[in-house]
Amino acid sequence: MLFVTACTSSVQDYPTSPVTQAPVDLSGHWELNYGRSDQVNDRLQSLAREYRREQERQQRRTELDRRRGGPVFGSTPGRSFNSVLATARLADMITRSQTIEIAQQNPLVTVHREDDFSLVCDFTEAGEELVEDSLGTESCHWVGDDLVYLTRLPDGLHINYRFTLAPDTEQLRIATTVNAAGVAPFRLNKFYYRYKPLPQNFSCKFTLSRGQVCSKVGNK
Amino acid sequence: MITVSSADESTRLDVSIVVFRSESHQPTAYDPSDLNRIRGAETGYMPYVLRHHLEQSDVWGAIRVIPEHDESAELLLAATIVEASGLSLVLDVKATDATGKRWIDQRYTSTTTDDAYRLAAKGSLLFGDLYTAIGTDLAAILATTSTRDRDRIRDTSWLRYAGALIPDAFASHLSRTADGQYQLLRLPALDDPMVARINRVRAYEYLFIDTVDEQYANLYGEMTPAYNSWRKYDREQKLYLDNYRERIEQREKPKRGTFQALQATYNNYKWSKVQEQEAAMMANTLASELEPTVLDVEGSIVELSGSLDQRYAQWREILRELHLLESG
Numbered sequence: 001m002l003f004v005t006a007c008t009s010s011v012q013d014y015p016t017s018p019v020t021q022a023p024v025d026l027s028g029h030w031e032l033n034y035g036r037s038d039q040v041n042d043r044l045q046s047l048a049r050e051y052r053r054e055q056e057r058q059q060r061r062t063e064l065d066r067r068r069g070g071p072v073f074g075s076t077p078g079r080s081f082n083s084v085l086a087t088a089r090l091a092d093m094i095t096r097s098q099t100i101e102i103a104q105q106n107p108l109v110t111v112h113r114e115d116d117f118s119l120v121c122d123f124t125e126a127g128e129e130l131v132e133d134s135l136g137t138e139s140c141h142w143v144g145d146d147l148v149y150l151t152r153l154p155d156g157l158h159i160n161y162r163f164t165l166a167p168d169t170e171q172l173r174i175a176t177t178v179n180a181a182g183v184a185p186f187r188l189n190k191f192y193y194r195y196k197p198l199p200q201n202f203s204c205k206f207t208l209s210r211g212q213v214c215s216k217v218g219n220k
Numbered sequence: 221m222i223t224v225s226s227a228d229e230s231t232r233l234d235v236s237i238v239v240f241r242s243e244s245h246q247p248t249a250y251d252p253s254d255l256n257r258i259r260g261a262e263t264g265y266m267p268y269v270l271r272h273h274l275e276q277s278d279v280w281g282a283i284r285v286i287p288e289h290d291e292s293a294e295l296l297l298a299a300t301i302v303e304a305s306g307l308s309l310v311l312d313v314k315a316t317d318a319t320g321k322r323w324i325d326q327r328y329t330s331t332t333t334d335d336a337y338r339l340a341a342k343g344s345l346l347f348g349d350l351y352t353a354i355g356t357d358l359a360a361i362l363a364t365t366s367t368r369d370r371d372r373i374r375d376t377s378w379l380r381y382a383g384a385l386i387p388d389a390f391a392s393h394l395s396r397t398a399d400g401q402y403q404l405l406r407l408p409a410l411d412d413p414m415v416a417r418i419n420r421v422r423a424y425e426y427l428f429i430d431t432v433d434e435q436y437a438n439l440y441g442e443m444t445p446a447y448n449s450w451r452k453y454d455r456e457q458k459l460y461l462d463n464y465r466e467r468i469e470q471r472e473k474p475k476r477g478t479f480q481a482l483q484a485t486y487n488n489y490k491w492s493k494v495q496e497q498e499a500a501m502m503a504n505t506l507a508s509e510l511e512p513t514v515l516d517v518e519g520s521i522v523e524l525s526g527s528l529d530q531r532y533a534q535w536r537e538i539l540r541e542l543h544l545l546e547s548g
Contacts, residue, residue, distance in 0.1 A: 086479035091485060117493035135465070136489040153485050155476060180482055207509055208446035208453075208502070 014112060022123070023145045026111075026164050027104040030172050030192035037190045040092040044085065083183040091178040094159065097201070100174075100192065109140075111163075118151045119161065134210050158183030170194045175188045222372060231370045232281035233362070235316070236293035236429075237267040238537040239285065239436075250503040257507035258450075261443060262304055262513045266311070268440040270297070273351035279359050284429045285436045287521050292381035294318050295358075295371055305337075306455030307332060309347040313354055318377035320401040323361045328353055337452040346451060375404050382418045385536055389414060389543045414543065421535050432524055435517045442513040450506040457499045461492060 097114040104110075107123040121140035136153040149162040159177040165172055170193060179189040187217040221526050235441035242259040250258075267285045274283050281294070288298060295317050303310040308331045315323040330350035340346050365373075376394065380402065383390040395403045408415050 049395060083477050086482055088481045090482045093483065095485065117490055118497055120497075128309070135468075135492050151489070153483070153489050155485055157482060157485050159486075179484075180477065206505055208449040208506055209509065 022104060022106060022109065022147075023142055025104055026109065026147060026163055026172065028102060028194050029197050030075055030100045030102065031195045033097070033171070033191040033193050038188045040188060043186075043188065044088050047084060047088075048081070051084075069195045079184055080183070083180065084186060087178045087180045087183050087186040090180075091176055091186050094178075095174070095188050095190050097177045099195075111149075111161075121147065121149065157215075230369050231368055232279070233373060234281040234294045236282045236286050236290050236295070237271055237274075237283065237299060238286055238289050239263050240266050240299045240301050241302075248361050250500050254500070254503045254507040257299065257514070258503060259304070260483045261439070261510045262301060263441050263445070264436055264514070264517060265447065266299070266304075267297075268436045269345060270299075270351050270354060270483075272345070273348070273355050274358070277355050277359055279362060282426070284426075284433050286429055287432060287525060292318060292377050292384060294377045295323070297358075304497065305458065306453065307458050307547070309350055311350065311354075315358060317373045318380055318402065319373055319404075320396075320399075324354070324357055327358070332451075332455055336547060337448070337455070340430045340448050340452075341389060346448065357398035372404055375406055375407060378422075379404070379407075381422060382408075382414075385418060385421065386414070386539045386543050388540070413546070414539070417539060417542070421539075424531070428524060431522055435520050439513055443510055444505055446509045453502050454499065457495055459493055459503075464495075465467075466492065 015079045044126075094116065097116060099114050101112040102109065103112070109121040109123070111119040113119070119138075119140075123140070135209065136151055138151045140147070140149050142148070143162075145165065149161040151161075153159070153161045156179075157186050158180070160175075160177040162175040162177075163172060165177070172192045172194070174192065175187055176190065177185050179185040199217070199218055202214045204212055207213050240263040242263050264285075271283045271285055274280055283402040286293075289298070295315060297313065299314070299316045300312040301310075302312055307328065310327065312327050314325050317323060328350050330353075332346060336344075337345055345351065379393050380388055383394065390408070393404070393406055393408065394407055397403060428545045471484075474484055
């Protein structure tokens with residue numbers, strides 16, 4: 001097996017050991033590997049089948065209870081599946097980045113994601129970072145060789161990203177778990193492979209006084 | 221009173237503005253090292269803006285920006301940057317004359333308006349009202365300072381300078397009260413050769429300060445376009461975020477547990493992070509853009525200060541020997 005199995009069925013706090021030195025180097029350019037990555041529809045179909053089976057079991061139990069004349073315990077599984085569907089759609093929405101770039105220079109690890117904000121971990125202090133904001137709280141830590149980034153948002157919405165580097169360091173798995181209040185966590189595994197961006201002929205940088213300034217690479 | 225100072229006959233006081241200190245700790249999303257670099261540049265930039273404002277009032281003598289505290293300055297202005305952003309500027313300002321009298325010990329605050337940056341593009345100074353207020357307060361105190369008192373300040377300034385060079389020769393000319401004020405006891409004779417020597421040394425120091433001052437003028441010129449662009453962006457970004465948070469509070473929330481509710485919660489956070497990260501990137505851009513100029517200015521000042529310190533050590537030694545010879 002390429003990756004060490006990581007059982008992240010929920011976004012509970014992990015046992016962590018503060019480290020100031022990163023255990024692995026995640027830096028580089030990474031491109032989505034569609035073939036290996038979870039497809040949200042496949043996951044949902046499997047969950048739907050599971051849900052239907054559970055519903056049938058529930059109906060049989062209810063029928064049995066009714067025949068016996070005992071109390072009937074009903075449930076509202078329809079609403080619950082809608083909630084799973086909602087977390088699944090969100091998980092799909094936030095894991096769409098085709099490419100990511102990770103910059104890791106102790107004590108900073110920055111994950112630049114396409115079309116989304118960057119996940120920034122600063123391990124300057126005790127090996128763990130906690131940033132609080134009125135719109136959410138984020139924390140970051142190493143669990144073994146995995147980088148775990150947790151975002152806690154209002155209304156009990158927690159999002160957990162776990163970055164696992166393959167032993168050959170050429171593949172990266174990002175396990176994203178969305179946990180909404182009262183709903184089973186939904187996890188999507190996305191796999192990325194390392195790629196080298198094409199060399200650029202021009203190096204451009206934005207300046208405040210002159211706007212975008214480009215120079216030919218190699219020119220002094 | 222007979223003044224021994226070598227300035228012209230006017231009763232104008234010279235003003236020395238020491239490079240500001242920064243104690244700005246307002247929370248930001250910027251990288252601390254970028255913020256430090258920006259704050260470092262501001263400490264040299266803002267004194268120059270203040271100098272410019274004071275010059276416009278045309279009531280002062282020479283106004284100089286100096287790299288370190290000069291206890292013998294006729295009027296010394298020191299300030300701490302409490303807050304500096306595109307939205308507001310807060311300075312704690314202290315002004316003390318050579319006799320130890322405190323002219324100002326006050327906090328000045330200014331907030332930019334919507335128009336400020338448009339006018340700044342046409343040459344108007346940002347936070348001009350703050351600098352004007354400092355200038356007005358100083359001018360008001362100056363207006364109540366008699367010519368006799370101004371002479372006393374200038375003579376005390378001269379004697380403190382001379383006393384720092386040759387303590388043995390001038391220690392008995394001034395006394396210090398319990399509350400730290402200097403009192404003039406007597407003046408040296410005008411034909412005392414030591415007076416002329418001290419004046420020559422001081423003239424050399426003024427030459428040095430003027431050269432240093434040119435460095436701050438360079439910093440001001442180089443820094444203004446990028447710094448103003450950044451402050452404008454910083455202001456817009458802060459206002460946008462405040463407004464965004466308000467709109468979130470007021471917005472009708474989708475039914476809890478639905479995709480729309482989860483999406484709204486995530487997107488609210490995402491947009492605030494995107495804004496913060498863009499602001500941090502802009503701060504990094506500014507810090508990187510200013511760095512060569514700041515390093516250049518700091519390097520020149522360190523070089524100049526080093527050579528001046530060396531000369532001072534030599535002068536002190538020569539003047540001390542001359543004083544020993546002349547006093548027998």
